[in-house]
Amino acid sequence: MAVNWTPPDPQSLLPVPGVALGVAEAGVRKPNRLDLTVLLLEPGAAVGGVFTRNRYCAAPVQVCREHLAAGVGIRALVINTGCANAGTGEQGLADARAVCDALAQHLGLAPQQILPFSTGVIMEPLPVERIVAGLPAALADAAPDHWLRAAEGIMTTDTVPKAASARTAIDGVWVTVTGMAKGAGMIRPNMATMLGFVATDARVAPALLPELARRVADASFNRITVDGDTSTNDSFIVIATGRAAHAPIEALDSPAGQALLAGLTAVARTLAHAIVRDGEGATKFITVRVEGGRDAGECLKVAYAIAHSPLVKTAFFASDPNLGRILAAVGYAGIDDLDQGRIELYLDDVHVVTRGGRHPAYREEDGARVMKRSEITVRVDLGRGTAAETVWTCDLSHDYVRINADYRS
The missing domain is CATH 3.10.20.340 (ArgJ beta chain, C-terminal domain)
Structure with missing residues (x-):
């Protein structure tokens, strides 16, 4: 069991306006377990991410980088456990794109508006058919208060789900920050096998999101290690839905930007600590x-x-x-x-x-x-x-x- 970490109370995980999460059993690797998760973002959300520095990076990492660079507005994330889709060559890239294509068709979006994530065993082909077949159930399950279910759905060797929430004041307006992560081994993020997702309803200029994600990661996930191994799949995503009532944040070094950075970092650091506390076999x-x-x-x-x-x-x-x-x-x-x-x-x-x-x-x-x-x-x-x-x-x-x-x- 994790060192001084227990699963959060679902009631403590605050919905983020503009985000819904759905989870399903797709049988990616093992039956009867949650292994397929979708995050649905309403129009206007801004997204930034940082990824593994391992040069042998997984296919979904490569596709995520391409889709974020396209600048078309990310509207959904799709995450599978059980198969990392790493070390899979050109077929792995085609498979990651096929999952994006399938979810895009369900949602009436362009494939470039989908970010794919995978975690699990390396050098095994992604079971695209099972993932695609599981998408309708994951979409039907989508709800704003499913953060804990989603945290369970992205686990691999984790013994406990990892999720946290906080509220922070920006220009006198309370904004919500909620996030989830998975990771227990192959942890030495260099941006662990690590995935992290943190969302807020703060209003942030979209151009700031990549730097915001980098700063948050550097203060949290890039300060942990379980075994010193940098994964092929490490990914950390920050989502700002823009639903809060404060004026848009145009600079991270402004008072509002610093307040948001502090709120995001607090949640991300809690999740990073949870990964270490749940390190494979950890007792200290x-x-x-x-x-x-x-x-x-x-x-x-x-x-x-x-x-x-x-x-x-x-x-x-x-x-x-x-x-x-x-x-x-x-x-x-x-x-x-x-x-x-x-x-x-x-x-x-x-x-x-x-x-x-x-x-x-x-x-x-x-x-x-x-x-x-x-x-x-x-x-x-x-x-x-x-x-x-x-x-x-x-x-x-x-x-x-x-x-x-x-x-x-």
Whole structure:
């Protein structure tokens, strides 16, 4: 089960005016499970997205990029689980486009107004016929309050659905932000197997949506890792339906733009944390904060070196304060002129290392006390400057191996 994360109460998930969600059982990979989801957007919605940086990206990622670049106005999203449609060559592209064509015909739209998403096993052909046959049921199910059903419908190895809502004030008007995500393994977003969708009724100039999605992703999904593997299918989409009564936001650095950015980021960060908490086999939620860097880039290098290290992650799983593993990761992170004599290391409230060596007051039983907690913060001060960055990760357990060994069974 996920670390300190339970499925949200459906009543806590606020409908976003201009968005309806429908879910169906299409039998994409396994029978008797929700595996096909549609999001329907009313005219006037603005959409932006960021996608995996994996050069071996899935067919739906390529089609999404094409359709967003076409600039014709996105009106629907279609998501299937069970098959990633990655590593499928030209046929995979044709299959992704065939799904868009079929949904477009149902809705009276152009295919370029549809964004397709897939998640699941790589290098297997997309069962287009089953997905197309399931579209009428998904459309018939569409309703504004189906966020939790949709969050269930996009799961793969997730153990719990991930969805969240918030309200934020813009120019004195309350706007709604609601989102959902899926992901538990193959998580190191570089924009995990990750899909994320966040919608708001805020009024935003359409040209701002790509940058808005990028900024939100950089503060949330691009700060998490479960196993360091960047998926072929990572996608994060931001939707602004424009139904709220405030004046249109024309600049993200304006007070209204900053208020919207904060609201979207809060929901996206909750979803990103939920992915880590539900990391395959996870028993610990770990915050890695690196301070005292010369710039954000080197802080992230160190934070990810710690968060990716199998030795660090297995020590956390065992509740073993073998904290030299953290120092080793700091040292190989790639800062050539790092002065180890300036490094400070803290484990929650315990000062472990000072001036690069063991703190005189540190006792292993203090480290063991912290390591037994389900939520732990590792804080490193590099002593080089004022920059700081935070990354969230989890431990690495026996179950991670079992889940991934059995994934295709």
